[in-house]
Amino acid sequence: MGMAAESQFHVLAVDDSLFDRKYIERLLQKSSCQVTTVDSGSKALEFLGLRQGIDSNDPNALSKSPVTHQVVEVNLIITDYCMPGMTGYDLLKKVKESSAFRDIPVVIMSSENVPARISRCLEEGAEEFFLKPVRLADLNKLKPHMMKTKLKNQKLEEIEKTSKVENGIVAAAVEPEIKDSTKVVIEILPLQQDLLLVEQEEQPSSTNNKRKSVEEGISTDRARPRFDGIATTV
Known part of the structure; x- marks a missing residue:
């Protein structure tokens, strides 16, 4: 796979820690991916256009408004598990409940190795569960998942x-x-x-x-x- 093909992958990275966001962004860029970073699950939903059903008590919550559709294609979401307001598990559920974005691969990251947490995320539909600090070898496992969404989107565009x-x-x-x-x-x-x-x-x-x-x-x-x-x- 050439560099031109790999650079087409777009990853949405979600983490409330600025250091971790910068770290994961650099790793993904080394893998020739386009990266968009946000600091909360609610902002990730805003980027995707999924604004409904967010708890108004969440300080990072978005005001309820009609659903809008994103213009930029997202091939993978990688999110931290422990975040204030909306956890990575909650974000995973929101994405998988959406008919428009349920096929986007979601990867969970965590600094804590809790087997029950890992099992719950995988059962809900997460493709991978990585322990922090994430390594470049871990991200290389994500390329087949991103390729599936890329090919599917290309087929949908051709049909349209x-x-x-x-x-x-x-x-x-x-x-x-x-x-x-x-x-x-x-x-x-x-x-x-x-x-x-x-x-x-x-x-x-x-x-x-x-x-x-x-x-x-x-x-x-x-x-x-x-x-x-x-x-x-x-």
Whole structure:
């Protein structure tokens, strides 16, 4: 994998410690990753556009507002476990509950080796659990996880572009037919009016014909006794 391909990976790093944020940022940059750092779980959610459902008692909490969507693609989130207000575990749950970001790999860091904590994070969907200080060898394990999200996003973009092209072709093909059908309707309307006039003119003649047929029926009925009389004389 070349440097140009690796530099496309974007990592969101979350840690309330300035020293740890700078440390993890330098390690990720050595791995040719683009890094965005924030100091709390609530700010991480703000960056992702997930603003709803945050506890208003949290001093770092965001005001509740409609969900917005991020413009920058994120291929991985790495977060500290112990943070005030919202822990790394809480952030993990928020991300995995989101339909838009649940596929983003989440990695938890902690300076404490607590097996129950590690198991709980992995069961909730964390890809890895690293003990601090994180090493460069640890971050190299993350590249396959980031590659999965990169390939998936590329496929979604290709599908979206294909659908837009197909919709454009269909719209271009249908539009002339709609215009032509409108012209046909406009041209037929005068003919329909002419037919109505002809039908109105023919109505008196048709009435006269009905009267003639009625009179002929009456005259025919009156002639029938003659044949009866002939039959009687014979």
